[in-house]
């Protein structure tokens with residue numbers, strides 16, 4: 001979900017012709033805050049009915065959701081989508097994603113003919129998994145963890161060459177305490193948070209922006225979308241004000257922060273090796 005902002009890049013045209021915003025807002029961990037977040041993002045309108053009441057055309061809103069891991073039986077996909085539409089109080093969404101690599105994307109693709117969803121995307125797919133997917137199918141986006149500490153440089157270039165739009169989840173790296181609590185990244189999670197990172201602070205100082213804003217702009221300047229978790233009004237306002245273009249020298253400075261540090265890797269818990277061929281490269 002996003003509203004237009006005044007940065008140089010505000011949206012991208014995807015490989016289906018559909019437009020996606022450069023900045024979106026996630027509501028991870030905060031089910032009760034979703035309404036408030038959407039209200040904030042859309043000047044106090046709420047999902048579904050509120051969108052209609054606001055007079056903002058739904059074509060100007062990019063709304064998406066994912067199938068969670070226990071909804072992966074092909075026979076369940078459409079009813080799970082129907083539940084999401086009901087929860088969101090809307091008749092269609094722009095994008096439906098599969099949360100983790102899995103083989104039944106065809107079941108999702110059938111839904112594009114129903115008018116309930118415009119595009120199908122994937123999340124957490126590595127290069128090899130997307131290559132497998134592309135043998136029989138396609139995808140609009142890959143939503144994956146990317147931040148200055150985990151830049152996935154070659155993978156990001158590869159995605160662009162394949163005209164698959166990159167969406168950065170957890171664009172602020174280890175800012176969310178969730179990662180300190182899960183143990184999914186216990187060896188690296190204590191790394192300095194981006195808001196305290198000296199290079200980012202210096203760059204921010206140059207433009208009159210915060211390190212967090214620099215991080216969001218860095219992603220957008222790479223022609224990706226960024227979706228910070230945003231349930232706090234002042235944070236949403238700050239994120240929307242991340243509207244500048246970094247000079248090449250500053251982009252090069254941020255590039256030096258790459259540590260291939262993945263903070264959200266539940267492979268051990270899930271007993272399935274995620275991001276097999278990525279390793280941050």
Ligand SMILES: NC(=O)c1ccc[n+]([C@@H]2O[C@H](COP(=O)([O-])OP(=O)(O)OC[C@H]3O[C@@H](n4cnc5c(N)ncnc54)[C@H](OP(=O)(O)O)[C@@H]3O)[C@@H](O)[C@H]2O)c1
Pocket residue numbers: 025026027028099123124143144168169170171172173175176177212227228229230231232234235236238239264
């Ligand atoms: N596809 C996937 O597998 C997957 C996995 C994880 C997350 N996601 C998506 O990515 C979104 C973001 O992920 P995330 O929460 O892990 O990481 P994040 O957005 O990078 O970081 C969130 C943390 O940053 C803080 N924050 C947000 N905006 C800020 C601002 N403008 N200034 C200062 N601090 C700010 C938040 O504060 P508060 O704690 O005060 O809110 C929170 O602590 C989620 O909402 C979800 O939609 C997707």
